[in-house]
Amino acid sequence: MTRTQDRLFWLEERQLAPRWSTAVSGLVNLAALIVAVAIVWWVFFSIEGIFKLYTPLLGFSMVIWTLLIILWQAQLFDFWPLSRGFLENAHPLSKGAVLTLITIAVYLLLLFGIVWFIIGRLGITYFNWQSLAKYGELGQDMLSTRETASWAMLCLSIPFFLVGVWFMLGIGKDLFHELGQPKFGLANWLFVAVIAIPMYVIFFHPHLGSMFYPKQIYAAVPPWWESIAQTNSAEYTVGILFCSVIGVFLALNLWDGWPFDLVGRQPWRFFYFALCSLVIGYVIFRIQLYIFDYLWYEAYVGGQNEANFGWRYSHTVTMANFVLVIAIIQNTFFGPAYEKMNRIVGSIIKTVVAIILGLCFAWAYYNWGPTLLGVTEGVSHPSENASAFLILIINIVMIQDLFMDRWPGYQLKK
Amino acid sequence: MDRRNFLKRLAATGTGIALSGTVGTLSKAHAAKGGKEDFGEIKSLKVHCISETSWFDNATLGKDIKAAGGINTNQYDVAYTEENLGGYAALVEVEALDGSKKKYLLDTGWSNDWVDYVFAKDGIDKMLQSKEIDTLFISHDHIDHYFGIESTLKHQPDIKIYFPGTSMPKSFELLKGADFSATPGCPKNSVPHTGELVVTTPDKLYKIQDGMALKFFDCPATLQVRGENVLYFKIKDKGYVTVTGCCHPGILTLLSHARRNFKDGNKNYGCYGGLHISVFENWDPKFDDIIKGVKSFNMQKIGCNHCTGWIWAEKAEQSGLPIVHGTDKNLSYKKVGSLSRAKTSNVYLGNGDEMVF
Ligand SMILES: [Fe+2]
Ligand SMILES: [Fe+2]
Numbered sequence: 001m002t003r004t005q006d007r008l009f010w011l012e013e014r015q016l017a018p019r020w021s022t023a024v025s026g027l028v029n030l031a032a033l034i035v036a037v038a039i040v041w042w043v044f045f046s047i048e049g050i051f052k053l054y055t056p057l058l059g060f061s062m063v064i065w066t067l068l069i070i071l072w073q074a075q076l077f078d079f080w081p082l083s084r085g086f087l088e089n090a091h092p093l094s095k096g097a098v099l100t101l102i103t104i105a106v107y108l109l110l111l112f113g114i115v116w117f118i119i120g121r122l123g124i125t126y127f128n129w130q131s132l133a134k135y136g137e138l139g140q141d142m143l144s145t146r147e148t149a150s151w152a153m154l155c156l157s158i159p160f161f162l163v164g165v166w167f168m169l170g171i172g173k174d175l176f177h178e179l180g181q182p183k184f185g186l187a188n189w190l191f192v193a194v195i196a197i198p199m200y201v202i203f204f205h206p207h208l209g210s211m212f213y214p215k216q217i218y219a220a221v222p223p224w225w226e227s228i229a230q231t232n233s234a235e236y237t238v239g240i241l242f243c244s245v246i247g248v249f250l251a252l253n254l255w256d257g258w259p260f261d262l263v264g265r266q267p268w269r270f271f272y273f274a275l276c277s278l279v280i281g282y283v284i285f286r287i288q289l290y291i292f293d294y295l296w297y298e299a300y301v302g303g304q305n306e307a308n309f310g311w312r313y314s315h316t317v318t319m320a321n322f323v324l325v326i327a328i329i330q331n332t333f334f335g336p337a338y339e340k341m342n343r344i345v346g347s348i349i350k351t352v353v354a355i356i357l358g359l360c361f362a363w364a365y366y367n368w369g370p371t372l373l374g375v376t377e378g379v380s381h382p383s384e385n386a387s388a389f390l391i392l393i394i395n396i397v398m399i400q401d402l403f404m405d406r407w408p409g410y411q412l413k414k
Numbered sequence: 415m416d417r418r419n420f421l422k423r424l425a426a427t428g429t430g431i432a433l434s435g436t437v438g439t440l441s442k443a444h445a446a447k448g449g450k451e452d453f454g455e456i457k458s459l460k461v462h463c464i465s466e467t468s469w470f471d472n473a474t475l476g477k478d479i480k481a482a483g484g485i486n487t488n489q490y491d492v493a494y495t496e497e498n499l500g501g502y503a504a505l506v507e508v509e510a511l512d513g514s515k516k517k518y519l520l521d522t523g524w525s526n527d528w529v530d531y532v533f534a535k536d537g538i539d540k541m542l543q544s545k546e547i548d549t550l551f552i553s554h555d556h557i558d559h560y561f562g563i564e565s566t567l568k569h570q571p572d573i574k575i576y577f578p579g580t581s582m583p584k585s586f587e588l589l590k591g592a593d594f595s596a597t598p599g600c601p602k603n604s605v606p607h608t609g610e611l612v613v614t615t616p617d618k619l620y621k622i623q624d625g626m627a628l629k630f631f632d633c634p635a636t637l638q639v640r641g642e643n644v645l646y647f648k649i650k651d652k653g654y655v656t657v658t659g660c661c662h663p664g665i666l667t668l669l670s671h672a673r674r675n676f677k678d679g680n681k682n683y684g685c686y687g688g689l690h691i692s693v694f695e696n697w698d699p700k701f702d703d704i705i706k707g708v709k710s711f712n713m714q715k716i717g718c719n720h721c722t723g724w725i726w727a728e729k730a731e732q733s734g735l736p737i738v739h740g741t742d743k744n745l746s747y748k749k750v751g752s753l754s755r756a757k758t759s760n761v762y763l764g765n766g767d768e769m770v771f
Contacts, residue, residue, distance in 0.1 A: 047483040055484045138756075139695025139725065143476030143485065148696070210699040213725045223699055232699030302700075302707020304664025305633060310700050376486045378634035383485050 004177050004184040009078045010087050015413040016406055018336060025409035026333035029400065032408055033329070036396050041389065046374045054375070057150035060388035062107070064157045067395050068164060069106045073099065074402040075168040077185035088414075092407030099403040111153060126152050126208050138213065152208055158238060159199035161245050162277070163192045169248065170273030174266045203241065207234030230301055231309040239313035244281025246320045251280070253324075253331040254354060255347045288316040305380035314385070321390040322365070323358030328394060330354060332401050333409065365389070452677040455650040456625030457509045459771040461657055461686045463763050464503040465523055465532045466719035467744070468558030471752045472694050474498045478599075479637070489557050489637035490584050494599025499525035500749065501562045502659060502688065502720055505538065505547075508626055511650065516623065517541060519550045520645065521659050523562035525599075530565050531748060532765065542569035549574045551628060553659025554642040555585035556635065561601035563588060572609035576620065576628055579613045580641035614643055625649070629671070631663035635690075644668055646676070647771070652714070653681030655771045660688045660721050666707045684715035686769050692723025695753070705730050717769040719762040724753050727761035740767040 018025035045054035053059040073079055079087055079099070087095065120128025125135055129145035136145070167175075167188050176187040209220020210232055222232070229236035251260055263272040289312060293299070296306040305311060330350060338346040365386055369375040376384045405412050469475045474495050479485060482492040501523020508516050519538065523529035533539045541547045550566055550573050553559050560581075566573065577589070584594065591606035614620060614630035621627050625648050632641045645657040646668075654676065656668045665685065673679040691701050701723075708716075708730070717738045718727050731737040744754055744764030754764065763769055 047486050052483045054486075056486075138753075139472065139692070139697070139723075141473035141476045141694065143480045144694050144696035146480075207699055210702065211697050213695075213697050213729065230703075232702045234699070300666065300670065300707065301710070302664075302666045302704035303670070304667055307664070307667060307670075308700065309703070376634065376638060377640065381634040383636065384634075 003180055004078075004173055009075075009173075010084065011074055011078075011402065014087075014405065016410045017413050019409055019411050022334060022336045026337075027409075029333040029406060029409035030329065033333075033393070033396060033400065036400075037393055040392065040396065041373060045388070045392070048374045054388055055147060055150065056383060056385045056388050057147045057154060060385055060391070061111075061150045061154040061157065063388055063391040063395055064154060064161070065111055066103055066107050067391055067398065068157060068161055069103045069110075070099075070395065070398045070402060071164065071168065072106075072185070072189065073102065074398075076164075076188050078181055080181040080185060088412070092404035096399055096404040096407070100399055115153060115156070116149070120149070126211070136212065148208075148211055151211075152204075155204035155207070155234060155238065156200050158241050158245075159196035159203065160192065162241050163196045163199065165245055165248050166270065166274045166277065167192050169252075169260070170270045171266070174269075203237040204234050207232070229309060229313070230299070231313075233310035233313075235310035235313040239316050240278075240281055240285050242281075242317040243284040243320055244277045246317070246324050247280035247284055248277050249324055250284075250320075250327055250354075253327040254350045256343065258347070284320055285313070285316045288319055289313075292316075305378075305382070308380075311380055311382075315380070318386045318390070319358075319362060321387050322362040323354050325390050325393050326357040326361060327354040328397055330357075332397055332406065362386075450677045450679065451619055451627075451675055453619065453621050453627045453646075453648065454624035455511060455648045456623075457511050457513065457650055459509070459647050459649060459655055459657075460507040461717070461769050461771075462505040462507070462536065463719065463740075463765055463767045463769075464505055464536050464538060465501055465528065465765050466504075466688070466763070467500040467749070467751045467765060468502050468524060468720060469498045469500055469751075470749055471498055473752075476694060485636045487637060488582075489639060490582070490594055490597065490600055492599070492637070493597055494557075496525070496599050499599055500528045500558070500751075501525060501532075502558050503529065503532065503538075503562075504657070504687065505536065505541075506645065506657060508623065508647070510624060517547045518622075519547050519566065520657060521553050521559040522550065522566040524558045524560075524601075526562055526565050528749070529562040533565060533569075535747075535766075539569050542566060542573070545570065547573075549576070549622075551576045551643055551645065552578065552581075553644070554578050554635065554639055554662065555581040556637065556639050556660065557599075559659045560585060560588075561599075563601065563607075564603040564605055567603065567605040567607055570609075571605050571607060573607075574610045574612070575607060576612045576614055576643055578630060578641040578643055579615045580632055582638065616641075631667065631671075633663040633667070635660065635662040646672065648676070648678075649683055649771055652771065653683035654679065655683050656685045656687075658685070658687035658689070660690045662690050664704075665689050666704065666711075669708075669711045669713075682711045682713050684713050684717065684771055686717040686763070686771075688720030689718050689722040689726070691721075691726040693721045695723055695725050697725060701726055702729075705733050705735065708735060709733070715769070715771060717763045719764065722762070724758055724762060728759060731761055737761050738763065738769055740764040743767060 042049045044051045045059045047054060053062060115127050120131050125131045127149055129149040132140045132145035132148060133142055176184050179187055206220050206223045209216040210223060215222060225236050226232050251257055260273055260276055263269045292312050299307050299309045299312055330353060338350060366379050370377045400406055475498060478494050479492055502521050503523045504520045506518040506520055552575060588601055588603050589607045591603055593602040594600040595602040616630050616632045619627050619629050627646045628643055629646060630641060630643050634640055642660060642662045647655045649655055654672045669682050672682060691704055714736055715738055716736055727737055739760045740763040743766035744750060747765050
């Protein structure tokens with residue numbers, strides 16, 4: 001088995017080119033994306049569809065975990081166990097189908113097999129809605145327990161995402177490079193888990209412990225961030241850590257990875273990368289809170305909807321995701337349009353376009369979403385979270401990009 | 415306030431509309447700054463709980479809603495288990511400063527069978543027939559507050575109704591006479607409303623009589639419902655009292671609204687009604703925030719029931735909030751909610767209980 005350091009990852013090796021002009025190829029991809037999103041949304045998520053998974057937290061937890069699994073396959077496992085020959089020669093549709101099926105299988109095995117079925121039944125009650133209903137007495141009926149368990153899985157995904165990004169992009173092949181696949185992927189993945197699990201325990205478990213009556217204070221400390229955040233809700237930590245993940249992807253898609261590429265030597269690169277993501281995340285989080293204060297007056301303790309601190313924290317994630325979706329689509333489908341430009345000028349234009357179109361997209365979602373998607377009306381509706389829809393879009397762009405070589409608008413250069 | 419003032423000044427300077435420090439502002443919330451509203455005072459207020467049991471078993475309702483697609487489904491598309499249905503209604507009795515009394519009905523419940531039963535028990539049917547009650551406030555068009563409309567209209571089709579402007583099209587149809595009962599638990603009304611209809615909007619305060627006003631808040635609720643009418647009273651020497659159906663806007667929104675917009679608005683005396691917090695007896699750390707927030711308003715009397723969540727009321731009392739206890743009267747009704755049967759403490763004002771402010 002070849003050592004990882006000796007060979008390029010498939011994503012480094014492959015060369016993609018637009019099939020037609022950049023504009024036509026990008027638009028064809030955009031059209032394909034819209035069709036795919038519409039089908040997946042209506043079949044799986046919409047409350048008027050077949051599976052009705054947008055509860056909203058169940059659907060939200062699903063799209064975020066599947067996105068993570070897609071990234072693991074590409075960035076940690078280099079598409080193992082598929083051969084390079086298959087990746088080079090198979091039709092994008094069959095590659096997409098095979099890799100998506102692997103994603104779903106890993107999702108079911110990891111989340112429903114290990115977290116939900118095994119841990120939720122034999123270890124931590126709140127990861128399994130049936131266990132909650134079984135052991136919980138008052139108020140633990142299916143309508144709310146499913147949301148509680150989904151919220152727990154959602155929270156669990158966030159440190160895995162953030163630390164995963166630090167490893168995938170901040171370390172890359174610098175650690176365990178003497179191993180081949182799948183050892184390389186597995187070693188990195190386990191390292192991520194070792195850091196992410198205690199982070200989950202510190203930043204999210206106190207919220208979960210407070211979701212019951214009486215408070216589970218001997219299993220989880222009461223939310224320690226209350227005096228800083230003005231709320232007991234972990235939406236505070238969700239906001240900061242999730243914005244940190246978004247910050248990394250914004251930098252990749254808008255600024256070619258700047259400023260994360262300023263430090264090259266390990267282990268400094270890793271620590272710098274992690275710190276930089278947290279700083280950028282915090283800035284994205286804080287600036288939006290100032291804007292919200294301006295739009296909706298100041299939040300106050302115990303306030304509802306727009307006046308609620310927790311809602312505002314999670315709304316920073318939602319709004320940042322609107323911008324991110326546009327940034328990713330722009331870079332993935334229309335990237336070559338910016339290639340000939342001066343790097344700084346290109347970055348500025350990309351950023352301005354992403355923010356303006358992102359805001360337009362948000363406006364369109366809140367105005368037309370209820371009709372087109374069957375989501376609930378109202379920006380601050382407690383049972384509405386646009387991030388579920390937005391991350392679903394990112395999932396499909398990633399499938400198109402990483403699994404299908406940006407088919408149909410793009411193709412492999414051979 | 416500092417940060418906001420800073421931002422406002424920044425915006426004002428930027429656009430050149432600054433006027434001697436106090437600023438013409440872009441914010442809606444600030445509109446009332448010029449003059450605080452004064453809608454008079456009453457001597458006392460009595461609220462009688464006709465019914466607060468909108469459904470008798472949470473798990474059953476939860477299962478029905480989940481089967482229909484979850485909490486965001488249109489309320490007219492859910493097939494409900496009919497034996498489980500009750501409804502919310504309250505009799506509001508106002509004593510004016512001159513001692514004269516006037517009665518109002520807040521909401522009209524859900525299952526006609528249950529509403530007819532509780533109306534008869536409290537003599538509401540007779541009060542409607544004799545026009546002792548001539549006004550109905552529909553807090554919002556949710557299942558449990560509005561679907562029982564026929565039970566009121568059949569006694570007085572021309573009753574004056576205050577109705578939220580954000581109600582669903584089907585709710586307006588129901589008022590004029592419609593039949594949606596092909597779906598179990600959905601309403602029918604064979605007595606079209608013929609009286610005055612006040613469709614409420616968020617931009618104004620509706621003065622009902624001296625010391626009593628209705629305010630409409632546009633806010634999201636479950637099952638695709640929006641907006642709620644809230645009753646405010648100002649009781650002489652005591653302060654403001656709110657009476658709510660579900661309180662979907664949030665109790666702190668109501669208290670802050672009074673503080674910001676009404677004369678002596680920081681004197682909050684009490685509240686009655688559903689507070690829509692731990693509705694299904696589930697908990698979220700945000701509900702602890704609400705306890706903390708309410709404590710900062712120094713209310714004297716908190717009467718809660720319905721969608722407040724028994725757990726919230728219990729925790730609020732433990733943390734020192736003045737929760738007014740109910741009695742065991744509700745246990746003598748023909749149907750009793752599963753929570754009461756579970757011998758929980760009486761932190762709810764139950765069916766047949768009364769609260770005086
Ligand atoms: Fe209600
Ligand atoms: Fe309601």
